[in-house]
Amino acid sequence: MPDQSAVVTRFAPSPTGFLHIGGARTALFNLLYARHTGGKFLLRIEDTDRARSTEAAVAAIFEGLTWLGVEHDGEVVFQHTRADRHREAVAQLLSAGHAYRDYMTPDELEAEREAARAEGRAVRSPWRDQDPPAGSNLPHVIRFKGPKEADTVIDDLVQGPVRFANKDLDDLVLLRSDGAPTYNLAVVVDDHDMGVTHVIRGDDHLNNAPRQALIYQALGWDLPAFAHIPLIHGPDGAKLSKRHGAQAVGDFAAQGYLPEAMRNYLTRLGWGHGDDEIFSDEQAAAWFDIRDVGRAPARLDWDKLASVNAHYIREADDARLAALTADAHRARGEALTDADLARLEAAMPFMKTRAKTIPQLADETQFLTARRPLHLDDKARATLTDEAASRLQRLSEALAATTSWTDPDLDLLIKAFAGAEGVGLGKIGPNLRAALTAGRPSPDLSKTLAALGRDESLGRIHDALSQRT
RNA sequence: GGUCCCUUCGUCUAUCGGUUAGGACACUAGAUUUUCAUUCUAGGAAGAGCGGUUCGACUCCGCUAGGGACUGCCA
Numbered sequence: 001m002p003d004q005s006a007v008v009t010r011f012a013p014s015p016t017g018f019l020h021i022g023g024a025r026t027a028l029f030n031l032l033y034a035r036h037t038g039g040k041f042l043l044r045i046e047d048t049d050r051a052r053s054t055e056a057a058v059a060a061i062f063e064g065l066t067w068l069g070v071e072h073d074g075e076v077v078f079q080h081t082r083a084d085r086h087r088e089a090v091a092q093l094l095s096a097g098h099a100y101r102d103y104m105t106p107d108e109l110e111a112e113r114e115a116a117r118a119e120g121r122a123v124r125s126p127w128r129d130q131d132p133p134a135g136s137n138l139p140h141v142i143r144f145k146g147p148k149e150a151d152t153v154i155d156d157l158v159q160g161p162v163r164f165a166n167k168d169l170d171d172l173v174l175l176r177s178d179g180a181p182t183y184n185l186a187v188v189v190d191d192h193d194m195g196v197t198h199v200i201r202g203d204d205h206l207n208n209a210p211r212q213a214l215i216y217q218a219l220g221w222d223l224p225a226f227a228h229i230p231l232i233h234g235p236d237g238a239k240l241s242k243r244h245g246a247q248a249v250g251d252f253a254a255q256g257y258l259p260e261a262m263r264n265y266l267t268r269l270g271w272g273h274g275d276d277e278i279f280s281d282e283q284a285a286a287w288f289d290i291r292d293v294g295r296a297p298a299r300l301d302w303d304k305l306a307s308v309n310a311h312y313i314r315e316a317d318d319a320r321l322a323a324l325t326a327d328a329h330r331a332r333g334e335a336l337t338d339a340d341l342a343r344l345e346a347a348m349p350f351m352k353t354r355a356k357t358i359p360q361l362a363d364e365t366q367f368l369t370a371r372r373p374l375h376l377d378d379k380a381r382a383t384l385t386d387e388a389a390s391r392l393q394r395l396s397e398a399l400a401a402t403t404s405w406t407d408p409d410l411d412l413l414i415k416a417f418a419g420a421e422g423v424g425l426g427k428i429g430p431n432l433r434a435a436l437t438a439g440r441p442s443p444d445l446s447k448t449l450a451a452l453g454r455d456e457s458l459g460r461i462h463d464a465l466s467q468r469t
Numbered sequence: 470g471g472u473c474c475c476u477u478c479g480u481c482u483a484u485c486g487g488u489u490a491g492g493a494c495a496c497u498a499g500a501u502u503u504u505c506a507u508u509c510u511a512g513g514a515a516g517a518g519c520g521g522u523u524c525g526a527c528u529c530c531g532c533u534a535g536g537g538a539c540u541g542c543c544a
Contacts, residue, residue, distance in 0.1 A: 182543085230538095239538095274483065354506055427503095433503070444503080445504090
């Protein structure tokens with residue numbers, strides 16, 4: 001016997017563009033709440049507006065959610081396939097006197113809208129309380145006939161109780177003149193039929209909630225719990241848009257953020273669990289309660305996102321990071337060899353602590369994939385005096401002679417060499433580094449040598465020596 | 470214009486009437502250091518304003534200001 005009290009949440013995007021980061025967070029909160037309560041998380045595509053919905057947008061939503069790791073339970077519901085069921089609900093409303101046919105022309109509607117705005121009242125149709133015109137074959141929409149007295153209170157899980165006066169609510173269009181159902185009708189019917197118990201969505205829908213609640217009541221259905229979460233804003237506090245650098249989840253993927261970092265960051269944005277900043281998916285599910293979500297819109301903070309990302313990069317598998325970093329190199333037009341790939345992976349344990357994003361990791365590993373001969377700049381050449389060059393030559397010979405080309409041993413070798421030469425590392429490091437990387441950032445010299453390998457290292461030193469003027 | 474929502478360090482947040490208002494990111498200073506980073510230590514930084522309620526308000530109420538959403542035969 002199914003548990004009648006089990007929680008069912010859903011994410012219901014409309015496929016009219018990319019998957020917005022705010023939508024992604026809404027999906028994440030729905031997922032988290034479902035996991036927290038042991039319930040189900042469903043996905044529904046709100047494509048009742050056939051003209052604006054596209055296949056590409058549907059694909060972008062699936063792709064974005066998959067990348068983020070927000071996986072739904074059960075089959076995806078496409079809202080437009082349920083139009084007959086929606087019309088059935090409207091027929092029920094009509095026969096019960098909770099809906100009416102509205103024959104206003106576009107011009108009449110426009111005039112009424114202006115009048116209503118000027119008078120500071122809700123839009124009203126004269127057909128609400130009038131018999132259909134003669135013939136009644138005329139084009140018309142079907143509107144909900146809501147009560148005009150009393151109040152409707154939405155006991156929102158995030159916003160608290162919110163009271164709306166019914167007289168301020170206009171009569172929603174349920175069916176368009178072509179017979180197609182509208183959003184406000186479809187959400188109610190679908191959420192009910194899908195058994196949704198908790199409607200968690202952006203707070204841009206808070207004003208729709210009372211109208212939808214009235215439809216539930218007219219249909220004789222129980223109301224789900226509502227939770228309207230604040231939207232995500234850009235760093236400047238304005239609604240997130242293109243000029244903020246990213247708004248689609250695909251943008252974040254392309255900019256080198258890891259999905260697990262995005263989940264952590266997005267969960268923490270607008271929600272908190274004491275002082276916890278970094279937490280696993282399991283912890284998030286265990287701690288997350290929709291009631292703890294904040295009521296104020298949160299701003300996207302690139303620095304903090306980068307910091308969280310840096311943490312997850314350090315935790316990530318080396319082979320996975322090497323592959324992502326290789327992709328970033330290729331995206332810059334570099335052709336990588338198998339040797340490059342091998343070096344990338346071997347170097348990852350100590351390279352991944354140096355970057356906050358994948359593109360940065362590509363920057364940091366440039367010294368690995370650069371092609372011989374590396375070109376020394378004037379300054380580097382100038383530092384390669386006769387004395388420095390002959391010392392570098394001796395170091396090269398010492399390196400060539402070693403039988404253990406590993407980080408700790410190379411480190412010992414360099415220090416022993418400096419001791420034998422009677423100079424500090426400062427007399428050796430800069431020249432060796434210039435020869436090895438030609439100014440590119442690189443880790444400890446011993447690590448740089450180890451990552452490059454014996455042949456490449458020796459070759460680069462040889463190249464540098466031959467560039468003396 | 471109308472309806473509704475929001476307001477703690479620069480940012481994300483903790484606090485659920487009594488705290489030196491805590492943490493994280495960012496920032497500043499110092500230490501470490503063969504480049505660039507990292508790491509470590511220390512530091513500055515907040516309750517929008519005004520009235521109430523209360524022995525006592527960041528926490529409760531009201532007003533003001535500022536931000537935002539909606540006001541579609543879009544979702």
